[in-house]
Amino acid sequence: MADLFSEEWMQRFAEEWNKEPELAGALEKIGFTSSIAYGFDGEEKPRGILVVENGKAVTGAAFAGQEMNWDLRASQDNWSKWxxxxxxxxxxxxxxxxxxxxxxxxxxxxxxxxxxxxAPFIKSFTVMGRV
Incomplete structure (x- = not known):
């Protein structure tokens, strides 16, 4: 398994995101477009970023200074548990x-x-479990 929020992990997360109607489909209905960064609490910058356009994940990548609308942080243990x-x-x-x-x-x-x-945000944690 790829390291959590690595480039490979984020790419697989984007693929799984798009397969989930309760996530991508629901967000498409409201025209949700955003850049969502993920990382570990206490680190200077996030590890990965997911770019979503009209509900669909168009990019899953390692974070390299991209603009973000969301930056979610937790300990590695908590991410793993969720x-x-x-x-x-x-x-x-x-x-x-x-x-x-x-x-x-x-x-x-x-x-x-x-x-x-x-509801789609909560569903995203289930989708992470498929990566």
Whole structure:
């Protein structure tokens, strides 16, 4: 298995993202376009980035200074746990309030209040488990 958030891992994540109607399909309906970076808490910069246009992942790559709309950080242990077990609404709320999941860039409050974005966000953790 490729290292979490490496170039290879991000490319496979993009492929799996696009196969999931509850993720890519749902976000396509609302014209969601964004650059989402992923990394480990305490590191200066994220490790990987996913570029999404109209719900579809068009690029999965190692982070190399690209502009981002979201920067999600957690410990490697927490990422691994969420990837293996998924993350529901309650778990997401707890992860955010206990600062196990940090949004260094992006508006968690706006995202979680919009079910058209929240449900696909939660689904993305399940999709990570397919990589």
């Amino acid at each position: 990837i293996q077990k998924g993350l529901g609404t309650m778990g997401l709320g707890m992860a955010y309030t206990t600062r196990k999941l940090k949004f260094n860039v992006g508006d968690y409050g706006a995202m979680i209040k919009d079910p058209r974005m929240a």
